[in-house]
Amino acid sequence: MHNLKAPGINRRVWALTTLLMTTIVSAMVSATALAQLPDENTDGWSLRKETDNIRVFTIDQPASSFQAFKAEAVLDVPIENLMAVMVNPKSCVEWVHNCSESYAFGDGSFHDRYAYSVNNMPWPVTDRDYVIRIRTRGDQATGEIVMDLNAIPDGREKESDYVRVDKSDTLYRFIPEGDRTRMIWVQHTNPNGSIPGWLVNTLLVDIPIRSIEQLERVARRDRYQNHELVYDDGKLKDVVPETQ
Structure with a gap:
């Protein structure tokens, strides 16, 4: 049996x-x-530069001549202001160093959307363009908001004037601290084309410092004041102007 x-x-x-x-x-x-990115808390990060409120670290990436960077900062603006900037599809031009063009495209939502941007590169290097998927999530209990930005190079037709970036991964983490906000920015980009790794690696320190300093200034502009975070069942749903 x-x-x-x-x-x-x-x-x-x-x-x-x-x-x-x-x-x-x-x-x-x-x-x-x-x-796609090294862990924020992993061993191996090397402190490269420190200002009054910003620290920038770099770390080697496997099978890449381009390093990843991590920037940590405390911005003297509330998280609502910062998120009002971040949800503006054209705000890259306002605060990201060397960003010369940016706009949203295609179907998308607050949580999952798409953007196109162009970055100026030092002469004689050809400017780079990006097609990015942006995903945003936030938790009301902790107040923390995380944005993941990932390159999708085939997301739209290539432009003849630029070199399309085929690999770029970014994480923005925003943590409210009263009327201030702690920001953690981790990024690794392969700019594609014939560009030496040493050149990109020398730019890694100044780009996040200049960008974060400018982000703090931009978030204080009138157009980004008086916004509120909208939650649904404890999860971040949107960022909107405060109702009068």
Whole structure:
């Protein structure tokens, strides 16, 4: 009796084992796909420069001649102001150093949207353009807001005047501290084309410092005042002007 049932039992065990292994592999693939940036707290970050309220670190990246950077800062503006800047699809030009053009395109929402931008590069290097997917999430209990920006180079037709960046991953983390905001910015970009790694790596320190300093100034402008965060069931839904 037991021998006659064994093949059926083995088939069920094999099916369950296959399903389990497929699930594990899928989870590993998903984790790998999301792990585009070095962890903020990993060992190996080297402090490159420090100002009154900004610190910039860099770290080597596997199989890349271009380093990743991490900037930590405390901005003297509330998180609502900063998010009002960040949801403006054209704000890149206002605060990101060397960003010369930026706008939203395609269908999207507050949580998942798309943007196109152009960055000026030092002569004689050709300017770079980016097609970016932007995902935003926030938790009302902690007040923390996280934005993930990832390059999708085939997201729209290439422009002949620029070199399309094919790999760029960025994380912005905003943590409210009363009327101030702690910002953590982690980024790794492969600018594509014939550009030496040493040149890009020399720019990594000044770009986040200049950008964050400008972001603080921009967030104080009248157009970004008096905004509020809208939550639904504890999750960030939108950033809107305060109702009078």
